[in-house]
Amino acid sequence: AQSVTQPDIHITVSEGASLELRCNYSYGATPYLFWYVQSPGQGLQLLLKYFSGDTLVQGIKGFEAEFKRSQSSFNLRKPSVHWSDAAEYFCAVGTHLGGTSYGKLTFGQGTILTVHP
Amino acid sequence: DAGVTQSPTHLIKTRGQQVTLRCSPKSGHDTVSWYQQALGQGPQFIFQYYEEEERQRGNFPDRFSGHQFPNYSSELNVNALLLGDSALYLCASSHTGTRNTIYFGEGSWLTVV
Numbered sequence: 626a627q628s629v630t631q632p633d634i635h636i637t638v639s640e641g642a643s644l645e646l647r648c649n650y651s652y653g654a655t656p657y658l659f660w661y662v663q664s665p666g667q668g669l670q671l672l673l674k675y676f677s678g679d680t681l682v683q684g685i686k687g688f689e690a691e692f693k694r695s696q697s698s699f700n701l702r703k704p705s706v707h708w709s710d711a712a713e714y715f716c717a718v719g720t721h722l723g724g725t726s727y728g729k730l731t732f733g734q735g736t737i738l739t740v741h742p
Numbered sequence: 743d744a745g746v747t748q749s750p751t752h753l754i755k756t757r758g759q760q761v762t763l764r765c766s767p768k769s770g771h772d773t774v775s776w777y778q779q780a781l782g783q784g785p786q787f788i789f790q791y792y793e794e795e796e797r798q799r800g801n802f803p804d805r806f807s808g809h810q811f812p813n814y815s816s817e818l819n820v821n822a823l824l825l826g827d828s829a830l831y832l833c834a835s836s837h838t839g840t841r842n843t844i845y846f847g848e849g850s851w852l853t854v855v
Contacts, residue, residue: 629784659844661846667848667849668746668832668846668847668848668849669785669832669834669846670846671843671844671845674843715784715785717784719844720798722797722798728775728790728797728798729775729787729790729798729800730775730777730785730787730834730844731787732784732785732786733784734783734784735783735784
């Protein structure tokens with residue numbers, strides 16, 4: 626069965642500092658991987674996704690993630706954090722359904738990001 | 743272009759009651775999934791509907807059922823509510839077969855007392 630582990634429950638960084646959020650996955654084939662962000666009381670917004678090809682993926686709001694098959698990881702990075710980045714971040718793996726369809730997303734527990742001024 | 747819309751946004755129910763949550767997918771999307779997100783947890787997959795049929799199901803009891811209509815909108819029904827059913831219920835839509843992005847709605851907050 627697929628699974629996602631986000632080892633860090635809570636991370637605090639200063640505004641302007643760099644950020645890396647860790648994600649490890651377990652999946653039997655080449656995974657479809659995603660990072661979502663959730664502000665308090667809100668739904669989920671997609672930051673970026675990986676299906677195949679270039680292992681360094683660029684997303685919105687200046688985020689990027691790198692897929693490392695050998696480490697089963699898909700860590701999220703941002704070179705300079707802004708106060709508005711404070712939120713909860715979720716890594717997810719998608720189930721292949723055949724062809725280019727994918728089904729359920731399995732999410733990690735999430736990492737809460739606090740940004741100090 | 744409206745995104746994924748869900749209703750109601752908040753509701754309170756009593757144990758043992760039944761609840762129906764509704765979802766309208768983003769325009770052009772034909773696949774709807776439902777997730778339960780308990781406080782402090784990541785979303786958990788309940789089921790996915792495509793062409794009015796349940797295509798995939800997570801580890802949820804039969805008390806959780808759903809429906810997809812010809813216009814692709816969907817309902818989530820939960821019977822015999824338990825206190826543990828209190829959560830944010832998220833609807834997500836996508837267009838199948840194209841690796842398109844899955845878009846999430848703002849969710850329906852259900853409190854069971």
